[in-house]
Amino acid sequence: MSILSKGKTKINKHSITRADNQEKILKAAREEFISQGYKGASVQSIADKVELPKANILYYFDNKEKLYLAVLEQTLDMWDKEIDHIDVNGDPKDAIEKFVAGKVRMSFKEPNASKIYALEIIQGSQHLKEYTRTYLRAWVREKAKIFQHWIDQGKMADIDPVKLIFLIWSSTQHYADFESQILTIMNRAEYEESDVIEVTEFLTDFILRGCKLK
Amino acid sequence: MSILSKGKTKINKHSITRADNQEKILKAAREEFISQGYKGASVQSIADKVELPKANILYYFDNKEKLYLAVLEQTLDMWDKEIDHIDVNGDPKDAIEKFVAGKVRMSFKEPNASKIYALEIIQGSQHLKEYTRTYLRAWVREKAKIFQHWIDQGKMADIDPVKLIFLIWSSTQHYADFESQILTIMNRAEYEESDVIEVTEFLTDFILRGCKLK
DNA sequence: GTCTATAACCAGATAGAC
DNA sequence: GTCTATCTGGTTATAGAC
Known part of the structure; x- marks a missing residue:
């Protein structure tokens, strides 16, 4: 549905x-x-x-x-299936690794899903205001709560969980949305499988360190 | 000019x-x-x-x-003036702090500059291919070289400088481009001065840690 | 259900008066 | 240099044949 x-x-x-x-x-x-x-x-x-x-x-x-x-609807459904679930019972390192890896894979496999969504938001979210206000806001608050729980337990750095989520979204989706720019800068015609691996490694590593999980 | x-x-x-x-x-x-x-x-x-x-x-x-x-031209000129220069003679901590702070300030002060640029790139960079291939590619390579120099001197973590630049671009510009989404999620009508400060602090802190500079 | 032909509309661009 | 009026081309959407 x-x-x-x-x-x-x-x-x-x-x-x-x-x-x-x-x-x-x-x-x-x-x-x-x-x-x-x-x-x-x-x-x-x-x-x-x-x-x-x-x-x-x-x-x-x-x-x-x-x-x-x-x-748009098809895009949201696609994302919903793909987005890894962050489980309060897991540990933060595992959750972030899976979350980042999932988002990176999605960015390289379905860049157009990310692009059409980005265009809609940049132009003012006219058709997605309701979706954002209800579904997405609840999703962010739920995940932020889990991160905050881990922070309170001293399991990770004391940082704003919502800003962490925004950083993961933006740094991963960048490879989909700005594909044309990245390829031109790197003087390449298209992404390769090795790019997915390298970007996943770089971002997981970097973000885990930012969360004091490494 | x-x-x-x-x-x-x-x-x-x-x-x-x-x-x-x-x-x-x-x-x-x-x-x-x-x-x-x-x-x-x-x-x-x-x-x-x-x-x-x-x-x-x-x-x-x-x-x-x-x-x-x-x-588009006016936008590029605006960015060119605003983007802080990363100096090889400075130290990495100082350079990244200034770079991140400059990009965040720009994102909150001139979100439309970031948005029109993002739209153009997402739609395939049709009008900016030449700019990207020449000017921007040279800029990235020059700055990456400086970061690599610092890495070779053991002054910061051994990470891919180009991916670091992409991460800084994406995580800072996100607050401009996805403004409508962020405001809706946080249930706010518009950004405040305190947001600029908080985001700058969060991102500098997080990114410096990712670079092992903190 | 499928497709052709057309209606109704709107935008960019320009001719020409002032 | 400035502006009004108009031309032209392209678009969505639909009416109506098959």
Whole structure:
């Protein structure tokens, strides 16, 4: 079930090709919305990419705005599945290692998920205010509480847990969002598997030290 | 002189009001380009904000694309002035403290400069490829060399200097780019002066520890 | 359900008066 | 230099054939 809406998806004999088409459309739409922006994205151009008539796209998703919302929703669902759960019963070193590694892997494997989300937030979170106010705020407070618990037990440095979460988010997502800049600076055409490993090692190491866990 | 172009600006008796108008237009345009995206931004809406006829804006900047480029250029110039110089003769602790503090101050004082830049990079750096390939790449390599020098002297932890620079960029700019998300999560309407101080303290402290400088 | 053709709209750019 | 009025092109969305 989705995070943004609670609607049910009907399954009938047509739904296989339709679901298949919808997947392809969402992927193409995400690329188009990222490179051209919301207004700059044209439904025609998305239709061309998936080789379907423009009217079909609008038939599936009603209009451009709903298509964009579907892209955002799919992104949030993807993240929700992927984000490692920080368990109060574990120890902080283990939790941070898993959290950082998960976020780095996600940034390299699905950079577009991070990008479309970043674009939306930078432009003012118009479509995600409610999601942020309810779901994300609760998530941050819950995790911050766990970190604070560990701090109170003297298990890690006495630092602001919320700022720690922001630092982990930003430093990991940077490799997705600023991909084009990083590749150009390093004079490379694309990321390699070794980059994922090196960045994970660097960030876990650095952040653990910042938390006095190493 | 600007980073992107090397053109000269003529100064005559009309240039005072013209320069004044251009400043206002660029500020309004930056806001419009951020909230609406490049294609979504309308010259009419920028004209309305500065209370000038649309044709005047186009007369000043020739066309929408050149106006956007002027906004980017102004942003880069602003950053260039602001970014603290890391001096090879100084010590790493001092350099990082100044660098982090400068970036945090800039993020809180001029969030829109960071936002318009982030939007451009996330969307593929189309207009900044050349700037990144030449100017920014050289800047990163030069600073990385200085860090490496300090590492070789055993003055700080043996970590990848380029990844350290990326971490400082991302963790500081996050407070500008993700402003809307951070404020919503913390249930606040806007940043306060105390936030600048707290974030600066948190980040310098954390990063210095990551570099084994504390 | 699918697709073609078209309506209705809006934006950038410019011609030309002042 | 400044501004009004207009042209032109491209977009979403829909009506209606298949």
